Amino acid sequence: MFYTIDILGTIAFAISGVLVAINKKMDPFGILIIAFVTAVGGGTLRDILIGRTPVSWMEDMTFTYVIIASVIFAVIFRNKINYLRTSLFLFDTIGIGLYTVVGIEKGINAELHPIISIALGTISACFGGVIRDILCNEIPVIFRKEVYATACILGGISYFLLRKLPIDSNAVFAIAGGIVIVVRLLAVKFKIALPSVYKEN
Amino acid sequence: MFYTIDILGTIAFAISGVLVAINKKMDPFGILIIAFVTAVGGGTLRDILIGRTPVSWMEDMTFTYVIIASVIFAVIFRNKINYLRTSLFLFDTIGIGLYTVVGIEKGINAELHPIISIALGTISACFGGVIRDILCNEIPVIFRKEVYATACILGGISYFLLRKLPIDSNAVFAIAGGIVIVVRLLAVKFKIALPSVYKEN
Amino acid sequence: MFYTIDILGTIAFAISGVLVAINKKMDPFGILIIAFVTAVGGGTLRDILIGRTPVSWMEDMTFTYVIIASVIFAVIFRNKINYLRTSLFLFDTIGIGLYTVVGIEKGINAELHPIISIALGTISACFGGVIRDILCNEIPVIFRKEVYATACILGGISYFLLRKLPIDSNAVFAIAGGIVIVVRLLAVKFKIALPSVYKEN
Numbered sequence: 001m002f003y004t005i006d007i008l009g010t011i012a013f014a015i016s017g018v019l020v021a022i023n024k025k026m027d028p029f030g031i032l033i034i035a036f037v038t039a040v041g042g043g044t045l046r047d048i049l050i051g052r053t054p055v056s057w058m059e060d061m062t063f064t065y066v067i068i069a070s071v072i073f074a075v076i077f078r079n080k081i082n083y084l085r086t087s088l089f090l091f092d093t094i095g096i097g098l099y100t101v102v103g104i105e106k107g108i109n110a111e112l113h114p115i116i117s118i119a120l121g122t123i124s125a126c127f128g129g130v131i132r133d134i135l136c137n138e139i140p141v142i143f144r145k146e147v148y149a150t151a152c153i154l155g156g157i158s159y160f161l162l163r164k165l166p167i168d169s170n171a172v173f174a175i176a177g178g179i180v181i182v183v184r185l186l187a188v189k190f191k192i193a194l195p196s197v198y199k200e201n
Numbered sequence: 202m203f204y205t206i207d208i209l210g211t212i213a214f215a216i217s218g219v220l221v222a223i224n225k226k227m228d229p230f231g232i233l234i235i236a237f238v239t240a241v242g243g244g245t246l247r248d249i250l251i252g253r254t255p256v257s258w259m260e261d262m263t264f265t266y267v268i269i270a271s272v273i274f275a276v277i278f279r280n281k282i283n284y285l286r287t288s289l290f291l292f293d294t295i296g297i298g299l300y301t302v303v304g305i306e307k308g309i310n311a312e313l314h315p316i317i318s319i320a321l322g323t324i325s326a327c328f329g330g331v332i333r334d335i336l337c338n339e340i341p342v343i344f345r346k347e348v349y350a351t352a353c354i355l356g357g358i359s360y361f362l363l364r365k366l367p368i369d370s371n372a373v374f375a376i377a378g379g380i381v382i383v384v385r386l387l388a389v390k391f392k393i394a395l396p397s398v399y400k401e402n
Numbered sequence: 403m404f405y406t407i408d409i410l411g412t413i414a415f416a417i418s419g420v421l422v423a424i425n426k427k428m429d430p431f432g433i434l435i436i437a438f439v440t441a442v443g444g445g446t447l448r449d450i451l452i453g454r455t456p457v458s459w460m461e462d463m464t465f466t467y468v469i470i471a472s473v474i475f476a477v478i479f480r481n482k483i484n485y486l487r488t489s490l491f492l493f494d495t496i497g498i499g500l501y502t503v504v505g506i507e508k509g510i511n512a513e514l515h516p517i518i519s520i521a522l523g524t525i526s527a528c529f530g531g532v533i534r535d536i537l538c539n540e541i542p543v544i545f546r547k548e549v550y551a552t553a554c555i556l557g558g559i560s561y562f563l564l565r566k567l568p569i570d571s572n573a574v575f576a577i578a579g580g581i582v583i584v585v586r587l588l589a590v591k592f593k594i595a596l597p598s599v600y601k602e603n
Binding site: 021022024025026027028029030031033034044048051053054055058059061064075078134135136137 | 249250251252311313314316317331335338339340341343344345346350351394395396397398399
């Protein structure tokens, strides 16, 4: 089931990359690269930081095929993708929930401190989008108004709190991932943003 | 002979970096860094992704000396470099042919899938320019109008097709590299670009 | 004592990141990330290039705590930070002196050539700021007008010259670091910049 979620998340991330790249009038090669980087960039940076190379997408071809298929689909149906906006948003949100917890567990396996593991989880979930925005010559959207990362951090803190309770590790995984998803959904629904530090300016 | 080609490619890449950096009014240190990154950035990213560290340019000083000499030459003669434009374009094209095939072979040695190996070859040949453009705060030119990457991908596909024929591995290397070079030369000569996905807009 | 200098440098780097991020109107998460990247980015790139992973800040939590505390402090007192400008500039300068020499010694331990070791030292000291500027969608300031990197390079050359003299290795460390600091202080005081290559334009 995790594998299915992972693939749905990859599709959502790749399509978000295609839409940004089309918006920047890139050529087909540029669109493919931006989609690829958005989908695998976060996990790649995580793997490089902990020294787990070759990085994961180089060893499981499924992701490459899924990304290429998503790009072809998104380019052909780009004018109709609006109808899928809600599904894509859901896939994307479920994907970040999963990636956060997977990243945390990779940190734990590398014997890193909980705070560093949460940072790794957040990097896994968010830095594909950061690299996408840098390649498109934009300040990363996540640094300005998204609660995306905050959801990951809250989910990560829950993960370590839940581990202290007498519950199954699969349940910890699922609940922490669920918290990321719920926080993000609520934040978007109620337009919650981080408190601004610019009030008095 | 490969070593000579490698050095000619490095010179061409470094000089292209100098010209972009001068255009951005950088100081001498900035010019040196941009030249360096353009020349070695693609191979460095490739080495990091497959975990081959310390990265290659750190262990063979020839490249560092060649890049420094190219920078000094290009800064002094920058107003006359137009006369060398054709030679530089040729060195650059021969360089990407070589880097593509070298990158592919590094992927094969790391036991990666052919598609991933082609991606590694393309990264080796193209991502120096991508990092150069990011450092110069531009959307990478290769994402918008260059057939550069397409030439690498076609050469890479040929490489794996040729390997199935009963021919010598040096011949495979040379022919695949030659295909990259010929595709790029033809594309530039006949102004061939990838089909646009923006027709109806 | 080196540890104290390291922490003072980290504080100065983190606060410089906060100020740039606030200037770009980032949200609290963006401010934290930019501060973090400015403080640890140079050392992280150095560690990745030589294959020393997990990278250092993942294994010593002190830096994470210092950076988080510096961010909270700098956000709260951002309107008063001007009064600290001189102290911060001193911490920052002492920090780059230290990071340069630490980076050089990591290069020597990895059996790299002196020129490459100097490059590693300069990367350690300077690339946090480069990554900060890229994430903020600016051409890195160090490529345009800072003598920052030149100070690192001069300090690095001194390091290898001093090693040939019959003096203690701690003294070499301290003197080379001191040269970085003095060169930078003099350059800022007397507004020395690298000679421009744009005179005739």
